[in-house]
Amino acid sequence: MPPLRSRGSRRRLAIAVPVALSLTASLGFLTPAASAAPRAAAGAQATDAPVLSYVVNTRATDHRTLAAVRRAITAAGGTVVTSYDRIGVVVAHASAPDFAARIRAVPGVQSAGATRTAPLPAQSADDPGTPQVLSAAQVAKAQAADGQDPLEPLQWDLPAIKADKAHEKTLGSAKVTVAVIDTGVDDTHPDIAPNFDRAASVNCVSGKPDTTDGAWRPGAAESPHGTHVAGEIAAAKNGVGVTGVAPGVKVAGIKVANPDGFFYTEAVVCGFVWAAEHGVDVTNNSYYTDPWYFNCADDPDQKALVDAVTRASRYAERKGAVNVAAAGNESYDLAADSITDPVSPNDSGSTPAPRTIDPRRCFDIPTQLPGVVTVAATGAKGVKSSFSNYGLGVIDIAAPGGDSTAYQAPQAPATSGLILGPLPGGRWGYMAGTSMATPHVAGVAALIKSAHPHASAALVKALLYAEADRTPCTDPYDIDHDGKVDAVCEGTKNRNGFYGRGVADALDAVTR
Numbered sequence: 001m002p003p004l005r006s007r008g009s010r011r012r013l014a015i016a017v018p019v020a021l022s023l024t025a026s027l028g029f030l031t032p033a034a035s036a037a038p039r040a041a042a043g044a045q046a047t048d049a050p051v052l053s054y055v056v057n058t059r060a061t062d063h064r065t066l067a068a069v070r071r072a073i074t075a076a077g078g079t080v081v082t083s084y085d086r087i088g089v090v091v092a093h094a095s096a097p098d099f100a101a102r103i104r105a106v107p108g109v110q111s112a113g114a115t116r117t118a119p120l121p122a123q124s125a126d127d128p129g130t131p132q133v134l135s136a137a138q139v140a141k142a143q144a145a146d147g148q149d150p151l152e153p154l155q156w157d158l159p160a161i162k163a164d165k166a167h168e169k170t171l172g173s174a175k176v177t178v179a180v181i182d183t184g185v186d187d188t189h190p191d192i193a194p195n196f197d198r199a200a201s202v203n204c205v206s207g208k209p210d211t212t213d214g215a216w217r218p219g220a221a222e223s224p225h226g227t228h229v230a231g232e233i234a235a236a237k238n239g240v241g242v243t244g245v246a247p248g249v250k251v252a253g254i255k256v257a258n259p260d261g262f263f264y265t266e267a268v269v270c271g272f273v274w275a276a277e278h279g280v281d282v283t284n285n286s287y288y289t290d291p292w293y294f295n296c297a298d299d300p301d302q303k304a305l306v307d308a309v310t311r312a313s314r315y316a317e318r319k320g321a322v323n324v325a326a327a328g329n330e331s332y333d334l335a336a337d338s339i340t341d342p343v344s345p346n347d348s349g350s351t352p353a354p355r356t357i358d359p360r361r362c363f364d365i366p367t368q369l370p371g372v373v374t375v376a377a378t379g380a381k382g383v384k385s386s387f388s389n390y391g392l393g394v395i396d397i398a399a400p401g402g403d404s405t406a407y408q409a410p411q412a413p414a415t416s417g418l419i420l421g422p423l424p425g426g427r428w429g430y431m432a433g434t435s436m437a438t439p440h441v442a443g444v445a446a447l448i449k450s451a452h453p454h455a456s457a458a459l460v461k462a463l464l465y466a467e468a469d470r471t472p473c474t475d476p477y478d479i480d481h482d483g484k485v486d487a488v489c490e491g492t493k494n495r496n497g498f499y500g501r502g503v504a505d506a507l508d509a510v511t512r
Contacts, residue, residue: 049095050119053207054078055265055308056103056112058088065108066090072106081266082208084273087311091207091266093120100301113304115265117291118347133429134420139241149235149243151428154420156380156410157400161440162507163245166447169510171237171248173450178233178251178442179280179321181271182226182287183261184218185253186424189227191235191242192251200252200278207266209274216253217424223261224423226253228431229286231422232439233446241428242420245443245506249450252280262290262347265305268366272312276319281449282460283316284442285325285366286435291345294362302362309365317371322449322457322464324373324442325366326434328389331487334359334368335391335497359391368394373445373461376498377401377437379408380417382471384487384498386479388434392490392497397468399440399504402432407479440504447509467509468502470494 058069069090070080078094088110096102103112134151144150158164177197184203187196203215218226234251235244244251254274256267268289275283289295289309295302313323332339341362342354359368366372376398377385384390385403405417418430441464448463449455455463473489473496480486489498 049097051093051095052099053081053115053120053264053266054092054094054100054103054112055115055269055304056090056092057110057304057307057311058090059108059110061085061088069106069108072109073103076102078103081206082270084269084312087273087315089269089308089311091269100304104300111300111304111307113301115305116262116347117345118349133423133427139428149237149239149241151242151420153412154415155242156412156415157402157419157440158243158245160378160380160382160400161245161444161504163443166506166510167237167243167247170447170450172234172246172447173453174248174250175453176246176249176281176446176449177279178246178249178282178284178446179254179271179275180226180230180233180251180284180439181254181256181268181275182229182284183223183257184216184226184255185230185251186217186227186422187214187253188217189231189422189424189426190240191231191238191244191422192227194236194238195234195244195247195250197250197252200250200275200280201254202274203255204267204270204274205255205258207264207270209270216255218255219259222259223257224429225286225431225435226255226257227424228421228429229284229435229439232419232436233284233443235422241422245440246446246450249443249446252278257287263287265289265308269308269312272309272316272323275321276312276316280316280321282322282324282442282445284439285323285372286433286438287326288328288367289365291347293341293344293346294339294357294359294364296357296362298361306363306365306369310369313366313369313372317457320457322373322445322460323366323371324375324438324445326438327367327374327376327395328364329387329433329435330389331387332389333391333487333497334364334389334394335490373397373441373464374500375399375434375438375441376500377403377434378499378503379403380405380410380415381408382503383408383474383479384477384489385432385434385437386486388437390487390489390497392495395497395500397441397465397501397504398471398499399437399444401434401437402430444504444506444509447506451510463509463512464504465501467505467512468500469505470502471499472496473498
């Protein structure tokens, strides 16, 4: 069965599901940049070549090495945009086609590469799609029990991880902050405003922090994805809308997606470093770093991107943050010997040629980086979502991400098989994807940190895995009931390729 995704979809942000609902789904799709200019051919004159962005990773982080590398960047015709000295990553712009090759030869440089194949800025007018949202009448019609927010009865995902029971004991601590590294967060939304951490929020799109008030918000034509994710994590229990997994913790917005929907390396590095240096306890990462779905170690440009994001994510973890990332929506077996990547690069304006990659040497970042909690999605019946990537040794844990009701109809007929959350402008709507599973795990990690305020990132992860509900392989996995196996799960009940250590458990997070 082919993976369920929108035509031309290149993101794991949210995926299309073929459903007919009275409360329809908010999809928030992003499509490839259609008109961005291709990368300049080798040998072109620098004056005619487009300006590209680069990351330069140094072998050491001492002042002398960093100063020498910055001078070399200038001498090679580049401009230093910013330098993350603590991790030895320099962001630069340059138009010379041989810039990266020249910088790689500089003493003290470990790796260097272009972060994109399109010039600065990306030149498409990407349309994230118009969300189909709950109407005012539908919101007013919702019937909630005592102690519930009005739309909570539509959230089948909360009891699926026992979050409703966990809330009877605690809502989480306001001293814990989860950063949503994403498309931006609308902190004016009534479900998000009470728990928003402005001090930990920033715009990192350029590769350097922009702390202008409100810079972390999505633009009017930009994806609602980050706002939805933030609400899944920490929508306040305040008599309005929905309830988050951890409705008492703080949530921050770290905007890393540009207006065209691209998550470039320099922005992602900035996001992790900002989180590390602003007291963030958990980061939520529901994206892959553009323009390569998989970054291969034998390509010098792609290797540099892996190096840079690895340094930044590890720095965040050393400073105490648990980094949680989505597994992806292509129904890939990430533990297979080979995978066909049909979408990379996705920002050049031309149709990419499919390439066969080895996932042991080519990495989806940050999903496959060391230390990152990788999350698969489940549907309303608790089975791996039809679209969710999987793989023994890659998937760490699973959580509700929604699915087509044709495959996994929820028990309550009034609810959708997708995930309900806030949208910019004070609205609510449904989305689906491993993007929606990840904030459930981030929320549970925040509850664990609330219960164990002095726990290290390593201990929070250990508790997250130990408290997950062990879930055996679904075998055979015939999600569309056509008599054919759609994916093969490997492993044991305690750890397997579909569910990792199991499905996240919010109740255990606050009682053990």
